[in-house]
Amino acid sequence: xxxxxxxxxxxxxxxxxxxxxxxxxxxxxxxxxxxxxxxxxxxxxxxxxxxxxxxxxxxxxxxxxxxxxxxxxxxxxxxxxxxxxxxxxxxxxxxxxxxxxxxxxxxxxxxxxxxxxxxxxxxxxxxxxxxxxxxxxxxxxxxxxxxxxxxxxxxxxxxxxxxxxxxxxxxxxxxxxxxxxxxxxxxxxxxxxxxxxxxxxxxxxxxxxxxxxxxxxxxxxxxxxxxxxxxxxxxxxxxxxxxxxxxxxxxxxxxxxxxxxxxxxxxxxxxxxxxxxxxxxxxxxxxxxxxxxxxxxxxxxxxxxxxxxxxxxxxxxxxxxxxxxxxxxxxxxxxxxxxxxxxxxxxxxxxxxxxxxxxxxxxxxxxxxxxxxxxxxxxxxxxxxxxxxxxxxxxxxxxxxx
Numbered sequence: 001x002x003x004x005x006x007x008x009x010x011x012x013x014x015x016x017x018x019x020x021x022x023x024x025x026x027x028x029x030x031x032x033x034x035x036x037x038x039x040x041x042x043x044x045x046x047x048x049x050x051x052x053x054x055x056x057x058x059x060x061x062x063x064x065x066x067x068x069x070x071x072x073x074x075x076x077x078x079x080x081x082x083x084x085x086x087x088x089x090x091x092x093x094x095x096x097x098x099x100x101x102x103x104x105x106x107x108x109x110x111x112x113x114x115x116x117x118x119x120x121x122x123x124x125x126x127x128x129x130x131x132x133x134x135x136x137x138x139x140x141x142x143x144x145x146x147x148x149x150x151x152x153x154x155x156x157x158x159x160x161x162x163x164x165x166x167x168x169x170x171x172x173x174x175x176x177x178x179x180x181x182x183x184x185x186x187x188x189x190x191x192x193x194x195x196x197x198x199x200x201x202x203x204x205x206x207x208x209x210x211x212x213x214x215x216x217x218x219x220x221x222x223x224x225x226x227x228x229x230x231x232x233x234x235x236x237x238x239x240x241x242x243x244x245x246x247x248x249x250x251x252x253x254x255x256x257x258x259x260x261x262x263x264x265x266x267x268x269x270x271x272x273x274x275x276x277x278x279x280x281x282x283x284x285x286x287x288x289x290x291x292x293x294x295x296x297x298x299x300x301x302x303x304x305x306x307x308x309x310x311x312x313x314x315x316x317x318x319x320x321x322x323x324x325x326x327x328x329x330x331x332x333x334x335x336x337x338x339x340x341x342x343x344x345x346x347x348x349x350x351x352x353x354x355x356x357x358x359x360x361x362x363x364x365x366x367x368x369x370x371x372x373x374x375x376x377x378x379x380x381x382x383x384x385x386x387x388x389x390x391x392x393x394x395x396x397x398x399x400x401x402x
Contacts, residue, residue: 023332023333024331024332024333024334024335024336024351024353024362025332025353025354030042030043031043035049035060037057037060037371038050038052038057038369038371038372038373038376040348042343042348045346046346047343047346047347047348048346048347048348048372048376048379048380049348050347050348050349050366050367050368050372050380051348051349051350051365051366051367052367052369053212053242053243053244053367054243054244054246054369055215055216055243055244055302055323055367055368055369055370056215056216056221056244056246056290056295056298056299056302056369056370057246057298057369057370057371058244058245058246058247058286058289058290058298059246059247060246060371061246061286061289061294063285063286063289063294064246064247064282064285064286064289067281067282067284067285067286068278068279068281068282070281070282071091071277071278071279071280071281071282072278074278074281075089075091075276075277075278075281076277076278077276077278078273078276079273079274079275079276079277080273080274081273081274082269082270082271082272082273082274083269083274084263084270086274088274089274089277089280090277091277091278091280091281091284092110092274092275092277092280094280094281094284095110095280095281095283095284095287096108096109096110096251098284098287098288099251099253099287100253102214102220102222102287102291103210103222103223103225103226103231103237103253104222104225104226104231104232105231105237105253105254105255106254106255106256106259107253107254107255107256107258107259107260108251108252108253108254108259109251109252109253109259109262109263109266109269110241110249110250110251110275110280110283111249111250111251111252111266111268111269111272111275112249112250112268112272112273112274112275113240113242113248113249113250114141114211114238114239114240114241114242114249114250115141115250116250116268116269116272117141117238117240117250117251117252117268118141118142118144118145118146118178118207118209118238119141119144119145119148119267119268120262120266120267120268120269120270121145121207121236121238121252121262121266122142122145122146122148122149122151122176122178122207123145123148123149123150123266123267124261124262124265124266124267125149125174125176125205125261126149126151126173126174126176127149127150127151128150128151129151129172129173130149130151130152130172130173130174130175130176131151131152131153131154131167131171131172131173131174131175131176132146132149132151132152132153132154132175132176132177132178133154133155133156133164133167133168133171133175133176133177133178133204134146134153134154134155134156134177134178134179135155135156135158135159135178135179135180135190136155136156136157136158137158137180137183137185137186138178138179138180138183138209139180139184139209139211140356142178142180142207142209146178151173151174151176152171152172154167154171158183159188159190159191161191161194161195161198164177164195164198165198165202168198168199168201168202168204169202171202171204174205175199175202175203175204175205176204176205176206176207177195177198177199177204177205177206177207178206178207178209179192179195179206179207179208179209180208180209180210180211180212181208181209181210181212181213181223181224181225182210182211182212182213182216182217182224182321182322182324183212184211184212184324185324185326185352185356185357185363185365186324186326187212187321187322187323187324187325187326188321188322189213189224189321189322190208190224192208192224192225192228192230193228193230196230196233196234200233205235205236206234206235206236207235207236207237207238208224208225208234208236208237208238209238209239210223210224210225210237210238210239211238211239211240211243212243212322212323212324213239213322214239214240214243214244214245215243215244215245215290215295215299216243216244216299216302216322216323217320217321217322220290220291220292220295220296221244221290221291221295221296221299222291223237223239225237235254235255235258236252236253236254236258237252237253237254238250238251238252238253239251241283241286241287244290245283245286245287245290246286247279247282247283247286248279249275249279249280249283298370299370301370302323302368302369302370303320305368305369305370305372305374305377306320306323306325306368307320308374308377308378309325309366309368309377309380309381310325312377312378312381313325313327313381313384323367323368323369324365324366324367325366325367325368326352326363326364326365326366327363327364327365327366327384328361328362328363329351329362329363329364330360330361330362331360331362332351332353332354332359332362334362334391335351335352335353335362335363335364336351336353336362337391338351338364338387338388338391339351339364341383341386341387341390341391342364342380342383342384342387345379345383345386345387346379346383347379347380347383349364349365349366350364351363351364352364352365366380
């Protein structure tokens with residue numbers, strides 16, 4: 001009898017799944033058999049991929065691939081346990097030193113993923129009685145970490161400085177302001193200089209997620225904080241090694257004593273197996289490549305590709321903001337339909353839908369990379385035009401951030 005009752009509870013999942021399918025919110029995994037530059041072998045055919053966050057194309061760079069192989073030869077495949085249990089391997093310290101120099105601060109700490117960084121950092125710094133103030137468009141990992149901390153969570157509309165100041169004026173306890181520097185779904189930038197001035201006025205700390213800026217903007221690709229010369233005024237900079245660096249993992253950078261505190265209090269660092277030393281070895285090489293002449297050459301190509309796509313799409317060309325150019329569709333099912341039309345034409349751009357973005361703001365998030373060829377970008381723009389015409393172009397409003 002008990003088994004029958006539990007079975008009926010689980011049957012409800014099928015109904016919920018059907019409801020998601022009906023409104024265009026069901027997700028499925030797509031098998032990739034291979035890749036070459038910006039192209040993918042997806043479900044038996046070659047398509048040009050415009051969804052990757054590997055903005056500089058370093059995942060396939062010969063120097064990075066060679067460093068991975070070298071790292072395995074030297075260090076083997078795994079880390080064994082957490083760094084507090086099995087020890088910190090030399091590549092971990094070497095990578096953290098390079099990241100700290102790149103971010104213009106005293107120290108850095110590497111985590112297993114970008115998502116794991118705020119899940120450890122934010123609860124280690126604030127808790128009940130404290131306040132986290134968050135930009136409404138901040139990534140899910142930042143939202144989840146703020147909730148996990150137990151601090152009072154306050155949200156201000158995207159880049160709304162007046163609301164941010166009102167929240168700062170009434171915040172209790174330790175106050176942590178959290179924002180991305182380049183926002184992942186719209187590709188626009190935080191009003192970072194003004195936010196720094198506000199948090200300093202009210203004695204708060206600022207955590208800036210540079211995931212989509214690191215490697216792409218700023219001198220040497222060091223990020224928006226560096227571009228604005230704010231390194232000494234931002235308490236915490238975090239980011240990933242899975243975007244422009246082309247690998248995986250995450251990091252936080254700041255004052256040395258804060259890094260030491262996190263080693264003792266950040267649970268997603270303490271209780272997770274360390275990043276494999278071969279990966280840390282390759283990540284150091286990738287970051288150094290990104291910061292050097294080859295990285296700059298790739299950034300120039302990336303900016304040219306973004307400008308070409310914007311021009312072909314009839315979008316207003318502005319000062320380069322990011323590698324992300326969203327095409328806002330609106331309805332979830334319409335976005336899925338447009339994605340399928342483009343896939344049939346040879347272009348892979350999944351539909352981004354609720355809850356990743358707000359309801360009614362579904363989009364195709366086009367990401368350009370340094371590997372894309374002009375002919376691919378021209379074909380994509382033509383594919384958008386055809387898809388809009390086939391699907392009744394009037395219902396699709398294209399917008400690009402930046």
